[in-house]
Amino acid sequence: MxxxxxxxxxxxxxxxxxxxxxxxxxxxxxxxxxxxxxxxxxxxxxxxxxxxxxxxxxxxxxxxxxxxxxxxxxxxxxxxxxxxxxxxxxxxxxxxxxxxxxxxxxxxxxxxxxxxxxxxxxxxxxxxxxxxxxxxxxxxxxxxxxxxxxxxxxxxxxxxxxxxxxxxxxxxxxxxxxxxxxxxxxxxxxxxxxxxxxxxxxxxxxxxxxxxxxxxxxxxxxxxxxxxxxxxxxxxxxxxxxxxxxxxxxxxxxxxxxxxxxxxxxxxxxxKTLDVRLQRHCDNAEQLAQYLQANQAIAKVFYPALSSHQGHRFIGRQMKRAGGVLAFELIGDLQHAIDFVNRLTLLTIAVSLGDAETLIQHPASMTHSPYTPQARAEAGISDNLLRISVGLEDINDIIADIEQALV
Incomplete structure (x- = not known):
């Protein structure tokens, strides 16, 4: 037709x-x-x-x-x-x-x-x-x-x-x-x-x-x-x-x-609210990334707005801001990451992203489970990698929940 x-x-x-x-x-x-x-x-x-x-x-x-x-x-x-x-x-x-x-x-x-x-x-x-x-x-x-x-x-x-x-x-x-x-x-x-x-x-x-x-x-x-x-x-x-x-x-x-x-x-x-939502998502994600980068319990933070990230050079010439999703690796093994996620009380354990709620998930066992272990390794998806879709809540409440779960 x-x-x-x-x-x-x-x-x-x-x-x-x-x-x-x-x-x-x-x-x-x-x-x-x-x-x-x-x-x-x-x-x-x-x-x-x-x-x-x-x-x-x-x-x-x-x-x-x-x-x-x-x-x-x-x-x-x-x-x-x-x-x-x-x-x-x-x-x-x-x-x-x-x-x-x-x-x-x-x-x-x-x-x-x-x-x-x-x-x-x-x-x-x-x-x-x-x-x-x-x-x-x-x-x-x-x-x-x-x-x-x-x-x-x-x-x-x-x-x-x-x-x-x-x-x-x-x-x-x-x-x-x-x-x-x-x-x-x-x-x-x-x-x-x-x-x-x-x-x-x-x-x-x-x-x-x-x-x-x-x-x-x-x-x-x-x-x-x-x-x-x-x-x-x-x-x-x-x-x-x-x-x-x-x-x-x-x-x-x-x-x-x-x-x-x-x-x-x-x-x-x-x-109709896409622009105002995106700005809040980005603002919250930037502050959370800075907090995680300064935390000694975190091995590495993945977020393009950070100068340490390989994608930082594209901010302003390919992408306006870094978005509302970030990832980080905890110091420790798979069980350490699971225990941390289970201690969270405000953040929701769920896949997807872009919602008003802050969502956290474990890629290796959830969204990227179709990958073989070798394919995950080649793609840089470790067992202690966690991904957060940063929501629209007050950033201080998001950080406080992560802080208490890192003990």
């Missing part, structure tokens, strides 16, 4: 002069919004699976691609379309697609460009389920992969084969926050005619815009900061019109990993 079966595209809205003059924090509130029949300030929730046609001729015309309009929510929905327009505007993309989960976004983006016989080069440090998708599920489909350290650009280049089609990474990296040079990755991709895909979940478009640096596709787990309240599972993919048309009307249409209108509506609501 052609893209013209849906109403006006994100690209058309991006070209409006009013949007070109607005800052990102304002776009997060107003971007993509359209007037509705009753003048509702809040975007209406179109909780409908299907859409009625005025007559049989109209239905046939929409299916043929000769008339714009909605058909079936798997093919498009007005509420979902507003979220897609907003994200395209924020990322500087021609279009965007909302998906049922962050992993649906990852798999849809990859399957848009890969088929049996192809090869992908990916970072050896990525989210555990992305790792499992690339190394196991894609392999079952005849798509091979090579995972390397993206801090080593010669190694990335050396991994490229004649059948390589995609280069994939996330930056900052989950869980130890390494920061990769997006411009260098783009240069390699262009040299070898590869599609570059970057997971921008940790940063959001308010802190980093990979497309502006030359990346072809950007992925978000909208579950995290975009929604911000821990009550939605969703994903977003942003890119040019050609790539997004194939993703929407072949991959998403046929595999079916589309977002529900209600979840899209919740994300739209959450994004």
């Amino acid at each position: 052609e893209s013209k079966t849906l109403p006006s595209s994100a690209a058309e809205h991006a070209e409006l002069p009013v949007y070109n003059k607005l800052h990102a924090s304002t776009l997060a509130i107003h971007g993509g919004h359209q007037a509705n029949e009753h003048g509702a300030l809040v975007t209406p929730l179109h909780q409908s699976a299907t859409f009625a046609f005025d007559n049989a001729e109209q239905g046939g015309a929409r299916f043929a691609g000769d008339q714009p309009g909605y058909i079936y929510t798997r093919l498009g929905n007005p509420t979902t379309a507003e979220l897609e327009r907003k994200m395209a505007l924020l990322e500087g993309a021609e279009d965007a697609a909302a998906t049922a989960s962050g992993m649906a976004a990852v798999s849809s983006a990859l399957l848009t460009h890969l088929q049996a016989g192809d090869h992908i080069v990916a970072s050896n440090a990525i989210y555990g389920c992305s790792f499992a998708l690339i190394t196991t599920q894609l392999n079952r489909l005849g798509i091979r992969s090579t995972l390397v350290d993206f801090n080593n650009m010669p190694a990335v280049t050396a991994a490229i084969e004649p059948t390589t089609k995609v280069i994939f990474c996330e930056t900052p990296v989950n869980p130890h926050l390494d920061v990769f040079d997006i411009r260098a990755i783009v240069a390699i991709a262009k040299q070898y005619d590869l599609v570059s895909i970057v997971d921008n979940t940790f940063m959001t478009p308010l802190l980093q815009q990979p497309l502006a640096l030359g990346v072809d596709m950007v992925i978000h787990s909208a579950t995290k900061y975009l929604n911000g309240h821990g009550d939605v599972i969703a994903g977003i993919v942003c890119g040019n019109r050609e790539h997004m048309t194939r993703l929407k009307y072949e991959i998403l249409k046929d595999f079916g990993g589309v977002i529900s209108p209600h979840d899209a509506w919740l994300i739209l609501r959450g994004m």
Whole structure:
């Protein structure tokens, strides 16, 4: 089905002069919004699976691609379309697609460009389920992969084969926050005619815009900061019109990993406070990182805002701030780390990130458990590494809880 079966595209809205003059924090509130029949300030929730046609001729015309309009929510929905327009505007993309989960976004983006016989080069440090998708599920489909350290650009280049089609990474990296040079990755991709895909979940478009640096596709787990309240599972993919048309009307249409209108509506609501939430997340994370770095019970802190971190040089030229996630290694063994986590009373033991609550998890046994011990070692994920998604609580309360748990 052609893209013209849906109403006006994100690209058309991006070209409006009013949007070109607005800052990102304002776009997060107003971007993509359209007037509705009753003048509702809040975007209406179109909780409908299907859409009625005025007559049989109209239905046939929409299916043929000769008339714009909605058909079936798997093919498009007005509420979902507003979220897609907003994200395209924020990322500087021609279009965007909302998906049922962050992993649906990852798999849809990859399957848009890969088929049996192809090869992908990916970072050896990525989210555990992305790792499992690339190394196991894609392999079952005849798509091979090579995972390397993206801090080593010669190694990335050396991994490229004649059948390589995609280069994939996330930056900052989950869980130890390494920061990769997006411009260098783009240069390699262009040299070898590869599609570059970057997971921008940790940063959001308010802190980093990979497309502006030359990346072809950007992925978000909208579950995290975009929604911000821990009550939605969703994903977003942003890119040019050609790539997004194939993703929407072949991959998403046929595999079916589309977002529900209600979840899209919740994300739209959450994004109105994205900027103010992000600033508090970053402020708290910076103060917590400084506290942990000065604490003698901590072996190492991983946070790009610290001058000791390898990603510090990218602050201000690739990413505006370091985000709200940090990691650290305790002095001691695995049991020491487990005992520390179990003594916490305010911090919540849970995976995910970007919620109002401060969350702590143990990557080796939780989010990155799909890795083999050898793969975890190669990715720098030790048994005593802990990851914190720093929430919106008073920073003094967060620090006090950690302090009492370190005894």
